[in-house]
Amino acid sequence: MSQAERSQPLLTPEIIASHGLSEEEYQKIVKALGREPNYTELGVFSVMWSEHCSYKSSKRLLKLLPTEGPAVLQGPGENAGIVDIGGGLAAVFKIESHNHPSFIEPYQGAATGVGGILRDVFTMGARPIASLNSLRFGAFDHPRTRYLLCGVVAGIGGYGNCVGVPTLGGELFFDECYNSNILVNAFTLGIAKKKRIFRGRAKGIGNPLIYVGAKTGRDGIHGATMASEAFSDEAEKRRPTVQVGDPFTEKLLLEACLELMDKDCLVGIQDMGAAGLTSSAAEMAARGGTGVEFELSLVPLREKGMTPYEILLSESQERMLLVAKKGSEEEVKSIFNRWDLDAVVVGRVTRGGLFRALFHGQEVVRIPIEALTSAAPVYSRPAERPEGHDEAQKLDLRKIQEPDDLGAVLKQLLDSPNIASKEWVYRQYDHFVRSNTVVAPGADAAVIRIKGTDKGLALTADGNSRYCYLDPYVGGVLAVAEAARNLACVGAHPLGLSDCLNFGSPEKPEVMWQFSQVVQGMRDGCVGLGVPVVSGNVSFYNETDGRPIHPTPVVAMVGLLPKVARCVTPWFKTAGDLVVLLGRTREELGASEYLRVVHGLVKGTPPWIDLASERAVQQCCLRAIERGIVRSAHDVSEGGLAVALAECCIGGPEKALGARIETHEMMRADALLFGESQSRIIVSIKERDLGRLREITGKEGAPLRVIGVVGGTRLIIQPVIQAPVDELKSIWSSSLERRLK
Amino acid sequence: MQLGLGFAVRFKIFISLKEGVLDPQGKAVERSLHSLGYQEVQGVRMGKYIEVNLDLASRQEAEARIREMCERLLANPVIEDYRFEIEDEKPSAASKNRAES
Amino acid sequence: MQLGLGFAVRFKIFISLKEGVLDPQGKAVERSLHSLGYQEVQGVRMGKYIEVNLDLASRQEAEARIREMCERLLANPVIEDYRFEIEDEKPSAASKNRAES
């Protein structure tokens, strides 16, 4: 028996099931091949047809999202999306989840998540210049939360800092629905020359396939969970389920790839992410309309005795697959060797659309590319509104007693980890490297300049899963609206977004219902605000103790500032400035942080939104910033008006500034202060600019109300709150650290 | 410092990465040793070395406690193995001298 | 893997902070151990543990080389001490099995 045959055990129903394939799917494979697959082929199908690679449960619904717009150069379907930012430059970006690995080993899981998204971006010819991270953890007092939080944050910093890409913002939210299933979504943006964009395409029959980067080990092979007879216990033990990140190698890979991209030898390139060599080769061949052929014994290995199955399915990090022009092999190698990296020809592009892998000359895999990609199963899974939903949405405000001391409530909210300053997190991330950072983390959106131009880019990540749980459609709309609003607050016009959709099991009808509602909401939000989706990622099977997490779409949006020097930050600047509220406050308390923190309730419906009003408010803010009359701008989000005002006073890097506010809305004081009505922005302006601001709001049709004046050492909201800003600041800024001591 | 209960020793604990787990640190050190001319070096693996003083009633108890500490805190069972040794066995006083606080 | 020259062994190297040099990591670990209920632990010091395979003509030569590596690269003499041990002494073949590449 040859070495290749020895590693091909016979398939049993158990082996098939343990590969996550249904009987029906297996029959489909047999049909596509015209024969039974061998063990290695089964492995290849199982990863390519997995939810993660094939999007089989989400594909149909994702088609609803608008993906076109004037700035879009590349929509979904490539390694990352691309938008035009003018001047011959393009912004390349994507968000991706790394939830399960981060739960198993928080540091390495989060670190390798960052590594993966960086590769998705530089594989397209872009130099990464900014990252974001969106994090969800269980209840703060859950025994594992602290360990997971510390590990994840250290891992994100450990990787991103070492590669030299600044991490400029993100989200951090705690809710018990994430107790055993945290979410770690990582986003990266890079800048490329429009003319030098690379895609994952295997073209040119006979062109070499070149493997570059780290050696292949047994990391992350799906089979780790599999109780197959194929491997002795010993072999199983040698397969770690956790991948360890090597940011130094990533940095070398990044520099070497960018150097290579400046030359004229590259045809296509793709990182080896999930499903490793298999999916990168198959996807490149599918896009190129070609086939691929490998000699697996040429793949650089870290460990002895690896089987073809393991080599094809390994998810070792920091590796890329290139298609180079025939004859340029030596040039490619010399560039990679200069950076101390392996570059090995492991195969070539072929005619005929076959995925062929040889091992020491013997064929071990022979599958039509089509069968792996376009012919992968697609499902319309049943969707059903969950039974208890009406009950959850019911909220009788009359039964909720208004607290006596609203000042104490404000302090309680500022102390809530969901609202408190996230400085403990972003202090661990390098946010200066590359010397572009104009607005560092802590504002509504981060702003970087584009060197060599007057322009800037703004970045934000948003998504409130409590809203989505209580009304997934509205939650989807609000995620898009809030992201766009955060961009408006710094003065940026949205160009496009990347979304990460984190949900429970798609095999549960109520999860599919949530998913379809969220996607429809996001679609309407995107259409209403004119923002296309250019890339994204779906993560299903996020369940905690058998119960799905709250539906959690994360929207990472990128905007352009024509003049970066005009950008605005959220905090008050000078005593005497007027405080103005754009937008309207309604008596809405459903789904609010206030209800949860003060009354222990997750109930009601999320705040109402009307996209025309939302758009009007955002336009006003943008216009006013363009005219240079806005001294500060901050949107009202979790915690409502009172929290937003407090953040304007205390959120800045300099000394806190007070304000004196008077509002005369006819409604419950708690709703007025802590309700989360949407489409509201607090701006501060010089008194003499009020007329000009009114002109703008009048034209755009947005409500404007002067609510107070900046100054003093206290935040006074007449007649119910009077608090020294220093005290508010100390509560808000020390909350996380105090809890983590 | 606690009162001596009889069995006071210094433990040495070694934490190393499980076989098969990528060890970027070890790899980097190995490469650097090679470039410094130590070609004869192979298979470099980096780990942690922890010394602790323990003061308990018996050796069995001390070992059991150390094992527990390793599993709960000192080693990350997902990617690391641990091992420990007793430095020496002297009466409490000796160990007290070596302790820091 | 290099050709065996006769004396092939695995060395274990321990790098620890010099006495008197602050060890915030050791302190932090000690604090966590205390808060987990291991009050009996004192004087925690954190160091590095490095394993390497060496293949040289003699034990003396191997030791001399290891000492050099420690002094030149592996330890920083301003703050660190080092120590090493031979894991076991077997013919080259044994050590080859253990090597990774």
Next chain:
Amino acid sequence: MRWGVIVFPGSCDDQDVYDCLKHVLGQKVEFVWHRDNLQADFDCLVLPGGFSYGDYLRAGAVARFSPIMRGVVEYASRGGLVVGICNGFQILCEAGLLPGVLTRNASLQFVCRHVYLRLEETDTPFTCAGKKGQVLKLPVKHGEGCYYADPTTLERLRQNRQILFRYVDAKGRTSAAANPNGSLDDIAGVCNEGRNVFGMMPHPEDATEKILGSDDGLKIFSSIAAAGKEREKGARVG
């Protein structure tokens, strides 16, 4: 004046230094590859921040053996100006060109934030354009920036006035809160006895334009440029 910015594998702030020298200060600047030999005619060499060789063993420990470092040592011994920023500082200490060592931050966490520095000495090429006691605002971003030297060395540093920067608050006073990493004696930057080699943990190159939140970093680069000019003049005369 001709500047060289050394690129080690894993350098991250090399481009930042290059950009500010070239575009903000209009200097002549080139990258120098770690594996190359050093050409003699640079007026100042910068070892930038980053994670050379991943900093996997100790920060700077591996980079100091890069081929270029032989040239750097020799260049420094001839009186050439050498600046190490962050990782560059760590490398210079490991290489023995500067006294002491940079260890893990007392917080055990990476720290990224703006800090204030007090300029302690002005009779060096790196600080000559500043005023004694002047406070600069610069970012730090490092995990191993806690400066340590044994008591004798520390005493010598003080006596020779080799401590060029200390961490302070906005008003120029030292305090535990103002020290981001637990450095001994609040040390943020030191020079050698010959006053031609200098290392600091904060990043002047990321604070060279108002739009980045501070342009105080220019003080250091323009000091060096001024000193370089003086030297050129001196060389011409002498």
